[in-house]
Amino acid sequence: MSRVALGVDIGGTKIAVGAIDSAGAILARQTIGTEVEAGFDAGLARLIRAIDATLAEAGIDAAALAGIGLGCPGPFDETSGRIENSYTLPGWEGNDIVSPLAARYGTRARLVNDADAALLGEALAGAARGARIALMLTIGTGIGGAVLVDGTILRGAAGEHPKIGHLIVDPAGPACYCGGRGCLESLAAGPALARAGAEHGYADAEAVFAAASAGAAPAQAIVARGADAVETGIWSLIHVFLPEVILFGGGIGERHFALYREAAGRALARAVLAPEGAIRVVKAALGNDAGMVGAAALMLDGG
C-alpha cells in the first residue's frame, strides 16, 4: 500500500487539509476558513476537526500517517513550530502549531514555507515532475520564488527561504520595503501594477489587465512594463540557476501566464550561454492545491 501524509495549507483566508498519497493523489480533503480574528486556539480546534474529518473520509488511521506537513507563509520558527507572521496571520504569531498536532495524532509534524510547499507539490504531481532543477516564480500580491535541486528545496543562511522576488531588475526603480530599489516585486507584483493603474483610474491590477486586453494604451504600457521587469528578472534567474523548468504560479502569474511565458521566451531567445532547448517555461498545474500537496510531499519524502 502507498504511504499517506496529511498536507495542510494555511493561508490568511482559508486553510486546506488533504490526505495525500505518495503519487500525489488527494484521497480526501477539507477546506475551512482561517478566521484568524477568532484567535489561535479556536483556529487550532477547527483545524483538528478538519483533520479528523479528512482522516475519516480517507479511511486512514492517524498511526499510519507518514506525518503532517503544514505550509505556511513565513516567517515562522521551524524548530519550535511557532508562527511569527503577523501580516497574514495577525494574532496567531508566537503560537506553536506543530507540537499540539504531533502529540494529538502521534506523528511527525513540520512547518514549511508556503512557496516551498507549492514547488514540492508541483514536483510530486504537477508541472515540475521529473525536473532535476526547477524554479517557481509566484506572482501575486508579492513575488516569491522557490528552487528545487535534486529533490531538495534550496534554503539559505539560518535555514531561511531565499527572497527571490527581491533581486534587482532596475537600480533606478522604486524603493521597496526590502531596502532595495527596483527589485522584481517592486516593479511587477500586483500592487505595483495597481499603483501605476490608479493614476489612470483603474481600480486594481486586474482592471489594468482587463483594460490592456480591451486595447487601452495606458493599461497596455503598464502591463508591458511589468512584463519587461519579469523578462529581466527571469534573465538573471536563468543565468544564476540554469533551471530545467521555470514555473509561473500565483494568482497573477497563472491568470496571465501567456504574457509571462512570452517575456521569459524573449529572455531565453537571447541567452546564448544557456544550453539550447534545455529550459522549459510552464504554468503551475496544481493551482490552489499545490501547497497542500507539497506540504504532504515533504513528509512522504522523509523530511
Place this chain on the structure above:
Amino acid sequence: MSRVALGVDIGGTKIAVGAIDSAGAILARQTIGTEVEAGFDAGLARLIRAIDATLAEAGIDAAALAGIGLGCPGPFDETSGRIENSYTLPGWEGNDIVSPLAARYGTRARLVNDADAALLGEALAGAARGARIALMLTIGTGIGGAVLVDGTILRGAAGEHPKIGHLIVDPAGPACYCGGRGCLESLAAGPALARAGAEHGYADAEAVFAAASAGAAPAQAIVARGADAVETGIWSLIHVFLPEVILFGGGIGERHFALYREAAGRALARAVLAPEGAIRVVKAALGNDAGMVGAAALMLDGG
C-alpha cells in the same frame, strides 16, 4: 591513513598538479607551462611527467589514489572527458584528457569546471570551510561564480555550470556577448574597467585602480561604477541564495577585496529581509591553489 587524490588545475598559461590529502594539505606539487601551442599530445605527455613527479615526491602509489580531478575552464564534455574550450585552450578542443589518465594510473579521473573547483577547494581548506551554503564570485577577465549547497556544487540544466556573472545589474548598461545588456560582467570585470579607463589614457584595469588610489578623479569614478555594479549584483545574489558566506576570488577580486567587501557590506546593511549577521563576506584564502585543491576534493568526496 588519510586518503589522497591528485588535483590538476588546467589554465591557459600554467597547469598545477598536486597530491592533496583529505584535510586539504598539499603533500607534493608541480607546476608546468600549458604550452597549448605545442599541441594536446605534447601537453598530455608533460602533464603525465608532472603527475609522476608529484606521486614520487609524495611517496604515493597511483593505486592508492582516490582519483584524479581536473579543474578546467569550460566548456567541456564531462562524460567523454573532451575539452571544448577553444578560447583559453586553443588546439586542445576535441581531445579527451580524462581516459588516458584514468587508464595510465588505474584510477578514476574527472573534469570539473575551474570556478566550481576553486569553491570546492575553499570549502575543504579555505575561506568557505564549515559553510552549509557558500557563494564565490570570481572577478578577473570575466566574472564567474559558483555556489556550494550542503557540500555539493549547484549545477543547472544539462549538468552545466550556471553563468552567475551574467545576471543583469542595469538593463540600460552595455551589450555583452551573453546576449544581455548590463550584466555584472559587462560592468565590473577587468575589460569593462579597462575600456572605461582607455578613454582617459589608462593602459589597463590595474592602471585604473592605481590611479584611483593615487587620487585621480576619473579613475575613482570608474572604480566606483564597477563597485556599484558589484553592490547591485551581490544584492541580487544575497536575496536569491541567502549564502552564509560570500567569497571574492580571482585576480581583481582578491587584489581589491577591500573595495568589494565594502560594496557587499553596503548591500547587506540595507537588506532587511536577510537574516541579520548570518552572511559573511570574505576573501578567498587559497589563491591560485584553490582550483588544484578543489579538483582533488571532488575525488576525495566520492565525486
